[in-house]
Amino acid sequence: MPTITFGMIAKNEEKFLPACLESVKDIVDEIIVVDTGSTDKTVQIAESYGAKVIHHKWQLNMSKARDEYIKAATKEWILSLDADERFAKQDVPKIKSIIEQHPNVMGFFFVKRDYGFAGVKRSSDDPYEESQPFDCWMEVREIRLFKNDKRLHYTHHVHTNLIPSIQKLKGVVADVDGLPIHHFRQQLTSEQKAAKRKLYLQMLEMEVIENPTDPSAYGHLAVEYGPQDPNSIKNYEKAVELIKKNKESGKNPWSYHFAIVGQLGMIYMEQKKLDKAKELFKLAAELNSTNPQDYSSLGEIEYFQKDYKNAHAHFIKARDLGHKNSAYINARLNALSKELGLNQIYF
Incomplete structure (x- = not known):
C-alpha cells in the first residue's frame, strides 16, 4: 500500500x-x-495527533510555508488540507486505492466544496451529512494529493498552486470524482474581513512586484x-495582455489563465462593452x-447583436459540451431556430 504524509x-x-x-488520521x-x-x-x-510541528516565521507568502511540509515529508505521497477542510468519513478509505489505480500520475485534482457560496445546488440525494446545513456551494478543483518529489514546490503568495511546478516536470494530473x-x-x-482583505492585497501586490510577467499574479490581485x-479592471487587463503574449510565443497556459480571460469578459458584458467581451x-x-x-457567452452577445447564425452555432457548441443550464440553452436555441427559419425544436 502507498504511504502518505499529511x-x-x-x-x-x-x-x-x-x-x-480526525478525518485523515486513519489513512495517513x-x-x-x-x-x-x-x-x-x-x-x-x-x-496530540502525533504531528511533527514545524515553526515557520511568517513571510507574507503561503507558498513558502507550504513548501516546508514538502521538504520535511518522508512518505511516498503528500495529502494536504487546510484546517477548516475535511473529508467525509465514508470517503477516506478510498484515497489509497485511488493512488494504486493511477501508478503513473504525479498528482490528483479533488473537487472542493466551498460551503456558503452560491453555485451548485444540493440535490435531495446528496450522500454527505456535511452538506446538509447548506442549500448550495461553489466547487473548485485543486491538487491536494501528489507524489513526494522534492522538485515540486508551490507558487503564488495567497492562492497557492502546484500546477506550474508539475507542468515543468511534464507530470500527469488526474481528476478524482x-x-x-x-x-x-x-x-x-x-x-x-477588512483586515484579511488588507493583508491579502498586501501579499498580492508584493507578488506582482516579484513576478511582473506572471498573468496569474495580476489575476489574483484583480x-x-x-x-x-478600477484597480480590478487594470489588473485583469494586464493579465490578459500577458496571456496573449504567452500564446504568441507558444507558451502553454494553465487552467486559471482561461478563467482570467472569461472573468474579464463577464465584467465587460455587465458594462455593455460587448465587442470587448466578445x-x-x-x-x-x-x-x-x-x-x-x-461558448454560451459568445452566443448571448451574438444573439443580442442579431448575429443569429453564429449565435446558434455557439449555443449548439455549449449544449454539446454539457452546459449545466440546459433549460436556458434550449430556450435560446428555440428562439434562434425561429429567427433562422429552422424547423427544429430543442428540449
Whole structure:
C-alpha cells in the first residue's frame, strides 16, 4: 500500500483543527503541521495527533510555508488540507486505492466544496451529512494529493498552486470524482474581513512586484480588489495582455489563465462593452475549447447583436459540451431556430 504524509499550514486554528485531523488520521502515515505563529492551542492539538510541528516565521507568502511540509515529508505521497477542510468519513478509505489505480500520475485534482457560496445546488440525494446545513456551494478543483518529489514546490503568495511546478516536470494530473473536500469557511466579523482583505492585497501586490510577467499574479490581485474597483479592471487587463503574449510565443497556459480571460469578459458584458467581451470569450475558447460557458457567452452577445447564425452555432457548441443550464440553452436555441427559419425544436 502507498504511504502518505499529511501536510498543512496553520495559525490559530484550534476551532477547526481537531475535525480536520480526525478525518485523515486513519489513512495517513505521517502528519506535519507548519505553524506560522499560533497563540492558541493549535500546536498542542497537532501534537496530540502525533504531528511533527514545524515553526515557520511568517513571510507574507503561503507558498513558502507550504513548501516546508514538502521538504520535511518522508512518505511516498503528500495529502494536504487546510484546517477548516475535511473529508467525509465514508470517503477516506478510498484515497489509497485511488493512488494504486493511477501508478503513473504525479498528482490528483479533488473537487472542493466551498460551503456558503452560491453555485451548485444540493440535490435531495446528496450522500454527505456535511452538506446538509447548506442549500448550495461553489466547487473548485485543486491538487491536494501528489507524489513526494522534492522538485515540486508551490507558487503564488495567497492562492497557492502546484500546477506550474508539475507542468515543468511534464507530470500527469488526474481528476478524482465523487470524493469531495468539504470546506467550512470561518464566519468573520466585518472588521476581520477588512483586515484579511488588507493583508491579502498586501501579499498580492508584493507578488506582482516579484513576478511582473506572471498573468496569474495580476489575476489574483484583480479578484481580490473586486469587479467594481478600477484597480480590478487594470489588473485583469494586464493579465490578459500577458496571456496573449504567452500564446504568441507558444507558451502553454494553465487552467486559471482561461478563467482570467472569461472573468474579464463577464465584467465587460455587465458594462455593455460587448465587442470587448466578445473578443475575450473568443480568446478563452481558443485557449480552452472545452468550456461551455465561453461558448454560451459568445452566443448571448451574438444573439443580442442579431448575429443569429453564429449565435446558434455557439449555443449548439455549449449544449454539446454539457452546459449545466440546459433549460436556458434550449430556450435560446428555440428562439434562434425561429429567427433562422429552422424547423427544429430543442428540449
